[in-house]
Amino acid sequence: MLLPRIKKLALGTKLLSVRVNCLVCLGKIIENLDKWLVLDEVLTLVMQMPSREPAVIMASVGILKLVLNSNKLGITKEILANKIIPFLVPLSIENGLSLQQVLLSNV
Numbered sequence: 001m002l003l004p005r006i007k008k009l010a011l012g013t014k015l016l017s018v019r020v021n022c023l024v025c026l027g028k029i030i031e032n033l034d035k036w037l038v039l040d041e042v043l044t045l046v047m048q049m050p051s052r053e054p055a056v057i058m059a060s061v062g063i064l065k066l067v068l069n070s071n072k073l074g075i076t077k078e079i080l081a082n083k084i085i086p087f088l089v090p091l092s093i094e095n096g097l098s099l100q101q102v103l104l105s106n107v
Helices: 002-012 016-032 035-048 054-069 077-091 099-105
Strands: none
Touching: 002 016, 002 035, 016 035, 016 054, 035 054, 035 077, 054 077, 054 099
8 A cells, every 4th residue: 555655656756855755665664565566666666766866866776775685575686687787887877976876886
């Protein structure tokens, strides 16, 4: 019930703070979600975020780190190679990010 509302709010607003807070909220509940829900809904939402502000990028990378480090979710090499890495590479050269943020996002 919560995930569709978060998704609608995150994609429907133009306010940076609302988008970041939606991503933070997702990060807090991600361990309680089913693997397929995370793969189909959460990762899709992160990759659909229309803004490329540093705060949104860092929040998105934080969610991806949680997903990748979770033993429960068990992300496969195929998902990593086909979805996550192609999403992250262009973000690493985003003009708004500082060198420290780029380094933190690649750890």
